Amino acid sequence: MSNAVPRLPSGVGMLGVLGLICAYFSWATWGSGALGPAAAADSLVAQLRGAAIEGGAVAIAGRGAGEDAFANAIEAAAAAENVKISVLRGDPREVRRGLEELATGAAPPRALLASGETAAWPLLRDIAAEIPAFAAVRLFAPSSSYGSAFLKPENLRNVLNQIVVIAITAVGMTLVIIAAGIDLSVGSLIALAAVVAAWLIERNGGTGAGVLVQLACSATAIAACGGVGLFSGLMITRFRIPPFIATLAMMQIASGLAYIIAKGQALYQIPDGYTWLGRGSAIALIPNAVLLMIAVYALGHVLMTRSVLGRYIFAVGGNAEAARLSGVPVQRVVVSVYVISGLTAGLGGVVLASQLRSGAPTYGTMYELYAIAAVVVGGTSLSGGDGNVLNTLIGALIIAVIQNGMNLTGVESYTQKIVLGAVILGAVLIDMLRRHGLRSLSGTA
Template sequence: MNETRPKPQRWAAFANNYGMVLVLLILIAAFSVLTLERQSSTGADAGRVVARDIVNAHGSSSTVVVVAGLKPPDESFLREATDALEAAGVTVAATVGGRPADARRAIERVLQEGHSIDAIAATGDAARWSIYDRFESVGNSRCVSAAPTLWPTFAKSENILNVANQTAIYAIIAIGMTMVIITAGIDLSVGSLVALSAVAAAVFIRDAGDGTETGAGLMIVGCCVGMGICALGGVFNGVMITRLGIPPFITTLAMMLMARGLARRLSDELSIQALPASFTWIGGAATFGIPNPVFLMVVLYGVAHVVMSRTVFGRYAYAVGGNAEAARLSGVPVKRVIVVVYTLCGALAGLGGIVQSSKLGSGDPKLGLMFELDVIAAVVVGGTSLMGGEGRIFGTLIGAFIIAVIKNGMNLMKVGAPEQQIVLGAVVLLAVLVDTLKRRGTAH
């Protein structure tokens, strides 16, 4: 009698698809409002404004020093301000991007060369430096900076990129976890596998290569060794679960202990530091201004989404989680699907370990502690049911970001770490509650 119920079904589907996105957007909006602050002026626009003001006040025959700090937007401030001033015919005697001492030395030099300084074009932060008053002929009053702008600290592009970069590692591991949970399993070993992979790769690069001098080829082999060992850990999990019938919780709990122990033994409990630049590029560098881990995350999510929604394997995974017996009797190779899923989860945890150690520049056996909990939380918040058979890959991405945004927002608002844990616990509970209520709504 439930078959003629299109309307609530559609609502449920809508909530399923977009509810979490909506939550994320609301969070972003809320934190944007809550962290709305006067932002010290810098960047290209501030540079142009300052140049215009100086030309208006001092004319085009004046001599100017351009001063800024070391942050990325400061560079564009320097470039824009200098270009605009020179275009107007103003003499730019010095352009300084650095610490106050650097600026002081530059001003001294300009004055020694016999120039007089009419104005100092500065970013908001640089204008507050106390170095200018040391020079009688200069003084802070000669500093020109653009008016501060009102802008949410949360929504500053560096902060957003920072959040994305920090989330990427969890999100990458969460892909594998989503697949495992969709098959009604769980994998507690991912955190330890992160450490195992990081240590194994670092040890390989140290011993087989030449430490920091290791070439890209050996470095790639090292990464593959790290991921491969973790994939084998996943195979072991899968085989134990399917062939010996040990519950996933227990199997992966054991793997969590064994992998952590192995990582500690391999590294002699030390953090391995000597890693080549090509290795730190993976997690540390950026391409087109976007951190590499974020790129990797986006690509992997695209692939995983297609795999889970469009391929035979994806269909099988959902069927196994929804009803393993019905799947088996429909000809689904249930055991094989489960082994593959745990293998993928292990390999992705291994990849997470490579990215993390590359970001930190060291292979540390303490990496990834408690990662499994953050990753499971991301999957659950993303709407995947722990009962199996339901869930979406992109839901997990949203879930990971919801958690990351809450953490970041609370950091910006100076909420303490203990309070943050309490809030995150409540968020996970809330997500499961929503799932339960939805279930109650559709089950009859």
């Protein structure tokens, strides 16, 4: 009966939702406010140069995604301006301990650079009282700006940079979910790829490794993740282990492997040039990682709409037995989607390693859930057989924009979790309404 109700093209509605959220945060962050991480970093480096201070400076960043971005931006800006800045990270207690060590060290810093967040810490506001050794040290905080903090180009770029790893991973996840599966291992695969890439580069020249070596090491890391995906796929098809269980196991195994390879440490011996992918921008200020993400989405979309494999993936997810009896090589299709999911997670891991110029086994924690959330918010049905790769990108952007907007408007991280959970529920409800009309919400179906 529902054929009479025309289905809204889901992408249009989703884009509208994204637009509304963007409009809201543009309005909510209007006025004078803190700079985005990149702008804050630029402003701090400029202030530092203007003050002409001799000796090194220490930038202080807290915990969280926004502070990650700040730390990255500071390092990038310092490298670009050729200023010596080291980054100290942690919660106030950790930072205090770090500063006290620095004060007694050989070359105590001459300046402290605070992010928008850390500038508000009592520890830094009152640095002379808190750590007397730093009484003479200049403290710089980012200047504030006027306009919409959300709409600033740095902020928008920052939103994209933050979501790019999850968004790339979510392409493979979309395929898996359309095939009526689930892949919980992608978060660990991100860590595994980052660690394997970093480890291989360390072994093959370290900070002096050439471009081709870096490329080969990254490709190997991605391929290794594809291999893990292949293994998951074979477990699922040959031994009929439910996807949830098989990939849950692989999540543990891949994570364990990452820790073993990295010996529990972060691996840093990587050339500066390695950040070209994660932090550079070759075309018109658009980050390279974002270009890569767009390319992956284009590829995923064409695969799903134009290729035999894409058609088969829909068929297997819609009704595996009917597909099998129609001559679809169901097992091969299922294995393929897990391989593809492994590959995109591996690619995401390499991008993350490039963004952070390091590989650590702690990367990617919970990313599988964000990737699944992006797919679901994008309107792909968890029961399989229906979905759209491009909508996953919109889903990922919705999540990123909401997170970023909440950061800008000072929503604390605990509340953010609640809001994100509500967004996922709301997206699924809206999708059910769109598909089945009001009846689907009455609970009798």
